Amino acid sequence: MTLTLYHIPDWASSIIRLALEELGQPYQIKPMDWDAGDFDAPAFRLVNPLGLIPALGTPDGPIFETAAIILWLNARYEGLAPGLQEPERAAFLSWLMFVSNTVHPTVMAMIHPDRPAGPAAADQMARMALDSLNEQAAHLETLITTRAPRWLTTAQPALGHYLGILLRWAACLPQDPALRFSLAPFPALHAVLAAQEQSPAACRVAQTDDLGPTPFTSPGISE
Amino acid sequence: MTPPMTLTLHHAPDFASTIVRLALEELELPHTIALADIDSGALASPDYRRVNPVGLIPALETDDGPIFETAAILLWLVDRTGRLGPGPNDPDRGAFLSWLFFSSNALHQAALTMFYPHRPAGEGNSDAARAAAHDHIIARLGLIEALIAAHHPRWLSANEPGVLGYYIGILVRWLVMLPPAPYTLGLDRFPQLRSVLAAHETRAAALRVAKADGLGPTPFTNPRV
Numbered sequence: 001m002t003l004t005l006y007h008i009p010d011w012a013s014s015i016i017r018l019a020l021e022e023l024g025q026p027y028q029i030k031p032m033d034w035d036a037g038d039f040d041a042p043a044f045r046l047v048n049p050l051g052l053i054p055a056l057g058t059p060d061g062p063i064f065e066t067a068a069i070i071l072w073l074n075a076r077y078e079g080l081a082p083g084l085q086e087p088e089r090a091a092f093l094s095w096l097m098f099v100s101n102t103v104h105p106t107v108m109a110m111i112h113p114d115r116p117a118g119p120a121a122a123d124q125m126a127r128m129a130l131d132s133l134n135e136q137a138a139h140l141e142t143l144i145t146t147r148a149p150r151w152l153t154t155a156q157p158a159l160g161h162y163l164g165i166l167l168r169w170a171a172c173l174p175q176d177p178a179l180r181f182s183l184a185p186f187p188a189l190h191a192v193l194a195a196q197e198q199s200p201a202a203c204r205v206a207q208t209d210d211l212g213p214t215p216f217t218s219p220g221i222s223e
Numbered sequence: 224m225t226p227p228m229t230l231t232l233h234h235a236p237d238f239a240s241t242i243v244r245l246a247l248e249e250l251e252l253p254h255t256i257a258l259a260d261i262d263s264g265a266l267a268s269p270d271y272r273r274v275n276p277v278g279l280i281p282a283l284e285t286d287d288g289p290i291f292e293t294a295a296i297l298l299w300l301v302d303r304t305g306r307l308g309p310g311p312n313d314p315d316r317g318a319f320l321s322w323l324f325f326s327s328n329a330l331h332q333a334a335l336t337m338f339y340p341h342r343p344a345g346e347g348n349s350d351a352a353r354a355a356a357h358d359h360i361i362a363r364l365g366l367i368e369a370l371i372a373a374h375h376p377r378w379l380s381a382n383e384p385g386v387l388g389y390y391i392g393i394l395v396r397w398l399v400m401l402p403p404a405p406y407t408l409g410l411d412r413f414p415q416l417r418s419v420l421a422a423h424e425t426r427a428a429a430l431r432v433a434k435a436d437g438l439g440p441t442p443f444t445n446p447r448v
Contacts, residue, residue, distance in 0.1 A: 090285055
């Protein structure tokens with residue numbers, strides 16, 4: 001089965017690259033270039049009408065949306081997250097969607113605070129987004145300390161990878177250091193991500209995508 | 224669904240939990256409705272936070288524990304019943320998942336910004352946030368219109384019911400009813416989508432929910448408060 005990942009290193013497509021490396025499935029990389037207009041090209045809009053990455057070309061046609069690709073891969077190959085028959089799938093799906101439609105846009109608002117309401121609102125937007133992310137991280141911290149779900153361990157790594165990349169960006173991309181996210185108040189979440197970033201698959205992607213030695217827990221100090 | 228499961232939907236009429244109620248009725252799954260008194264702070268209570276730590280509806284209690292997030296519940300129901308959407312081995316599965324999560328991440332979130340513009344942007348920036356959300360909503364519904372016109376997916380079709388038709392139907396309902404002018408949504412620009420939604424709102428399951436939740440006779444295509 002030929003899989004083609006439309007990719008820019010350290011964009012959300014790195015989350016899918018981590019999943020593909022975990023699965024050990026062969027795949028091709030289709031490098032994308034924002035400045036060259038690749039995202040607006042008609043051929044790419046046939047792959048993803050929204051013009052965003054990640055997108056994954058498959059024998060069943062293209063798939064887009066990070067969480068959708070994760071679920072499709074997990075159903076085909078297993079091992080990224082709870083399977084269809086596992087009772088834990090109920091909780092996993094809930095938190096996957098929470099990360100996808102709440103944590104992910106919050107982090108994007110921290111990185112691009114001018115987008116939701118224009119440049120005049122950017123500073124206030126960035127502060128509100130950081131406050132929101134801290135609340136969301138507190139929910140995750142409670143989840144891990146009270147339930148220790150297997151789908152947030154290296155045994156089922158997809159959601160940890162997703163969170164790891166998002167929190168990486170939140171910790172290093174906001175221009176104002178005072179508006180960057182810190183894992184320090186969230187030791188259980190930190191421990192989950194520290195384990196994930198040391199997996200062989202994560203180390204391979206850190207190398208190919210130039211994410212540094214501790215991409216999730218200390219992204220700022222990559223050499 | 225075998226074996227039979229005990230299902231409890233935490234619900235308030237015409238909130239997002241109505242989307243899940245529509246799916247449960249279409250699937251003819253027995254379920255209990257637990258009405259959430261939102262105005263009195265029920266979603267912040269410790270009991271409810273054990274069901275959904277994030278404190279939102281919908282949440283569905285199942286024999287596998289609670290599920291929250293609309294798209295998560297819809298997908299779980301599809302996979303448990305083998306109905307209302309392509310299953311894991313269906314070649315349409317990838318496209319269905321893509322557009323289900325697009326509806327949740329892009330369309331639903333933009334709709335929430337339209338209804339609660341101060342939440343992402345703060346008081347004072349509401350107008351700018353609402354204008355940006357309106358542009359997003361029109362563009363995203365345009366992508367759905369183009370999808371239907373080009374591919375006629377059977378998982379978003381006038382010919383058979385699906386979770387995505389009900390999901391988009393409720394979002395469109397709110398976008399027609401709730402925003403102030405000039406941001407009120409008109410469906411004239413989206414004839415393919417309108418025909419899919421018209422087919423869904425006239426199904427027996429939808430009529431039952433429309434009655435129970437007070438949604439009026441044409442809740443998706445010509446909604447009234």
